[in-house]
Amino acid sequence: MSELAFPIAALALTFFVLIPAMSLISWALLKYKRARTEHWVDFGDNATLAWLLAPTLLPLAWLGSSALHQGEPARALEACLIEHSVLLATCLEALVILAALTLSTLGVAGLKALQTHPRNLGDGLPEDDLRVQKLLKIVAADPLLNAFPIKVICQAPAAVFTHGWWRPRFYVDACFVADNDAEILHAALLHELSHARARDPLRVFAARICLMLNPLSRLLEADFERWRNAREGSCDAEAVRLGGDPLSLAQGIVRAARFRCLDINTYGISMLCGHDATLLRLRVAILMEGARMPRRTFGHLALGSALVVAVIVPHIFDTDALQYFHHAVERLFLGAA
Structure with a gap:
């Protein structure tokens, strides 16, 4: 099970620390926005939706991208502190497992949502009706x-x-x-x-x-x-x-x-x-x-830019946050052993 220790720990950190922390930030900002919004229609702007999506999308995008980056052949040994001798030869497979688990989590949620998505709405009436x-x-x-x-x-x-x-x-x-x-x-x-x-x-x-x-x-x-x-x-x-x-x-x-x-x-x-x-x-x-036109915001552009940064930054600037976390998990594993 040593090979699964890091992927499981990384997902646990993401879902039970990073996403909740960002959710608290979003909740506070949306509460402030409700208090400052002049008209209730304005709450339906793109900025509100961005704050609802960001707590989940950004951590998962960064985690998946960082895992793929750390799993690149040139960096597999740098991310590895101990030798995985039971099932895996290097940390490469453990990092790939992490990326696969991240994508699978999104996929399972999507499939669950699709279960309630209407599929067959019936054929339309003929044009001569x-x-x-x-x-x-x-x-x-x-x-x-x-x-x-x-x-x-x-x-x-x-x-x-x-x-x-x-x-x-x-x-x-x-x-x-x-x-x-x-x-x-x-x-x-x-x-x-x-x-x-x-x-x-x-x-x-x-x-x-x-x-x-x-x-x-x-x-x-x-x-x-x-x-x-x-x-x-x-x-x-x-x-x-x-x-x-x-x-x-x-x-x-x-x-x-x-x-x-x-x-x-x-x-x-x-x-x-x-x-x-x-x-x-x-x-x-x-x-x-008299209908009031809503205020226009560009939260979708801000969220899109943040997603691009979350995905690209690990591959360009070589951030080592995931690598340090990987080392910490393996040290704990060695100490327990």
Whole structure:
């Protein structure tokens, strides 16, 4: 078991020290942001999402990259303090095991999340159906909607929703199409267009995986729900900016809430009906007063830059933090022996 001592210790340090420590920092910063935010819609910006993802993504990215770097043939002996004689000849295999365990952890979390990801949403109604024709006329009149495929389905889990990570598509319940006029349907589709442009299904999925891997996820779950709620308000404002009628959108939100709505923990779907009655009332009230455009931030660029640094720095500047930790674990192993 000596070969597994270092990989297990490294993962334990990452998940029970580094990630919790960064989660506490994120929690404190998000608490400060809540106190300073002038409008609740502003909490749905990219900076908030970055602080939700960073505590998990950055330590895992650095750990995996550092393990691969320390496992390079030219550095395998430098990282090795003792000879692994039971199963392994050098530390190279132990470091590769660490990198594999890190990637496997992410993979297991992803597979677990995919278990609740909707797969078969049913075939769309044929184009000659009157409800499909009604929706196609609305789409044809707005060039913004032409780039996204739209399906009208029966027994949909929600009135209107967006599904798909890389190529989002819109799904509309056939009864919702039949029961509402063109203005309501147009405003609802523009709301979903805002979700699709922001890649919200993918971002929600990524955040769920990060929280699933975070031992202190309970600290951040409330802020994650606040971010999701604020995203609904942001998409309402964006829909109005793109040409949707505020009153029609408010009516669509209320009517969509009467439909069967997915559980709020469902991955990969953004939907018009929102999550709870309090949020619905707030969204409608804001639309009646005049939708406010959210503040724009660049947290996604900051997080992306930090991820690049976490992955590249160990290979460029030859940081030895993982090597020193490896030596400390092996010294403890020698002392115990």
